Amino acid sequence: MFLRNGWYTALWSHELRDKPVAKTFLNEKVVLFRNAAGEVGALEDCCCHRAAPLSLGEIAGDYLACGYHGLKFDVDGKCVEIPGQVQVPSGARVRSYPVAEKWNVVWIWMGDAAKADPAKIPDMPWLSEPTWAATPGRLHVKSNYQFIIDNLLDFTHVAHVHKRTIAGDPREATEPMKAERLNDGIRVSRWLLDVKPPPLFAKAGNFQSNVDRWQFARWHSPSVVYLDVGCAKAGTGAPEGDRSHGISIWSTHLLTPETELSSHYMFCFSRDFSLEDADMSKLLYEGSRATFLEDVDFLEAVQRNRVDGSLDGLVHISADAAQLQARRMLGSMISAEQAP
Numbered sequence: 001m002f003l004r005n006g007w008y009t010a011l012w013s014h015e016l017r018d019k020p021v022a023k024t025f026l027n028e029k030v031v032l033f034r035n036a037a038g039e040v041g042a043l044e045d046c047c048c049h050r051a052a053p054l055s056l057g058e059i060a061g062d063y064l065a066c067g068y069h070g071l072k073f074d075v076d077g078k079c080v081e082i083p084g085q086v087q088v089p090s091g092a093r094v095r096s097y098p099v100a101e102k103w104n105v106v107w108i109w110m111g112d113a114a115k116a117d118p119a120k121i122p123d124m125p126w127l128s129e130p131t132w133a134a135t136p137g138r139l140h141v142k143s144n145y146q147f148i149i150d151n152l153l154d155f156t157h158v159a160h161v162h163k164r165t166i167a168g169d170p171r172e173a174t175e176p177m178k179a180e181r182l183n184d185g186i187r188v189s190r191w192l193l194d195v196k197p198p199p200l201f202a203k204a205g206n207f208q209s210n211v212d213r214w215q216f217a218r219w220h221s222p223s224v225v226y227l228d229v230g231c232a233k234a235g236t237g238a239p240e241g242d243r244s245h246g247i248s249i250w251s252t253h254l255l256t257p258e259t260e261l262s263s264h265y266m267f268c269f270s271r272d273f274s275l276e277d278a279d280m281s282k283l284l285y286e287g288s289r290a291t292f293l294e295d296v297d298f299l300e301a302v303q304r305n306r307v308d309g310s311l312d313g314l315v316h317i318s319a320d321a322a323q324l325q326a327r328r329m330l331g332s333m334i335s336a337e338q339a340p
């Protein structure tokens with residue numbers, strides 16, 4: 001069901017401060033913590049002494065101290081101290097997961113630690129570089145993560161689901177999309193020329209008339225999707241590469257399965273205009289969250305109808321090409337990983 005050898009997103013960096021954080025990823029209970037030196041550890045959330053959740057403990061300098069009897073663990077899961085006892089048995093350790101911190105995100109590797117290569121984390125400078133203003137958030141969704149990826153690779157739902165936020169023109173429901181298979185994922189794209197601007201973009205970009213609108217989405221296995229979306233005043237050359245009469249927003253979606261039936265959903269709108277404008281940040285944070293909550297209503301309802309998370313027996317339409325390619329690609333990666 002899940003690809004294990006892949007980088008998943010655990011937390012936004014700012015979510016990990018001076019307290020351990022408990023999360024379930026791929027059905028496994030994990031505790032994340034940042035020690036006094038700033039290093040991040042991700043350990044099985046179960047003490048090797050009497051099985052207390054380590055997330056009930058506290059940060060003690062470079063270590064995480066169990067809240068039950070005070071055993072201390074380093075970021076690699078090794079027990080380094082037992083109160084009232086000189087010797088620490090060599091087997092006193094808990095499982096640790098490889099982690100990496102990049103683009104203001106704490107990434108976790110749930111598979112074979114020897115295969116964890118941080119160079120494979122997708123490049124997303126718009127999440128952390130000072131030339132961008134990012135407005136990150138988080139949702140918890142009672143849906144299998146693949147339904148969420150399906151949704152993000154399908155632009156036609158925008159016209160129906162997002163009438164109040166990012167839908168602008170009825171042609172969004174019908175204009176074809178181009179899906180391409182890449183080495184490590186799928187790209188799907190389209191242009192909508194001379195259309196009504198969507199309400200959220202009209203506000204952010206102060207558009208009074210029709211726009212040329214672009215939507216480029218990229219899925220990276222296992223479950224990162226980002227979109228380069230924007231609008232420019234119609235006929236000002238955006239399709240030829242001149243975006244100076246418009247606004248671009250990078251819309252990032254970082255999904256991690258919690259269980260087969262639920263997912264962690266970290267989202268972020270990043271912009272390269274009005275960087276210091278707090279009202280713009282508020283508009284885009286609240287607008288993006290409201291948009292994705294519109295998706296959540298559908299995703300959770302779909303999940304209730306499709307408990308096994310599959311698309312078996314359902315009818316596909318031409319707009320589904322990208323999501324079907326992504327499902328096939330991920331499916332063969334999972335099969336290859338599980339092959340004896």
Ligand code: FES
Pocket residue numbers: 047048049050051052066067068069070071
């Ligand atoms: S259960 Fe953790 S120290 Fe005893």
Ligand SMILES: [Fe+2]
Pocket residue numbers: 151157158161162291292295
């Ligand atoms: Fe949506």
